[in-house]
Amino acid sequence: MGGVSGKVVAVTGASSGIxxxxxxxxxxxxxxxxxxxxxxxxxxxxxxxxxxxxGRAQVVPTxxxxxxxxxxxxxxxxxxRPEVGGRLSTQTGYVGRS
Numbered sequence: 242m243g244g245v246s247g248k249v250v251a252v253t254g255a256s257s258g259i260x261x262x263x264x265x266x267x268x269x270x271x272x273x274x275x276x277x278x279x280x281x282x283x284x285x286x287x288x289x290x291x292x293x294x295x296g297r298a299q300v301v302p303t304x305x306x307x308x309x310x311x312x313x314x315x316x317x318x319x320x321x322r323p324e325v326g327g328r329l330s331t332q333t334g335y336v337g338r339s
Contacts, residue, residue: 245267245270245271245272246270246271246272247271247272248272248273249272249273249274249275250267250272250273250274250275251274251275251277251301252264252267252274252275252276252277253277253278253303253305254277254278255274255276255277255278255284255287256276256278256279256280256283256284256287257278257280257283260278261283261287264276264287264291264298265287265290265291268291268294268296268297268298269294269296271296273296273297273298273299274291274296274297274298274299275298275299275301276288276298276299276300276301277301277302277303277305278302278303279302279303279304281300281302284300284302285300288300
């Protein structure tokens with residue numbers, strides 16, 4: 242995971258397990274993380290932990306099993322703009338089924 246400092250990385254499945262551990266490691270290495278999963282309470286707690294350690298985190302409730310429709314892009318038409326600043330650099334996926 243070298244070279245992530247200053248990058249914006251989206252992590253799906255970030256509410257627990259490997260996704261959570263990946264988000265913590267990326268944030269510790271200087272990446273701004275966009276946290277996605279269905280369990281927003283856990284995402285919020287994770288974002289608070291990352292911010293308390295000096296990192297940047299944004300919570301985006303996400304269910305990868307639901308088709309995306311009517312998504313409002315940012316004004317430049319490049320997709321959703323991360324609130325943590327910068328453009329999305331990388332996306333990782335760690336999702337399970339419940």
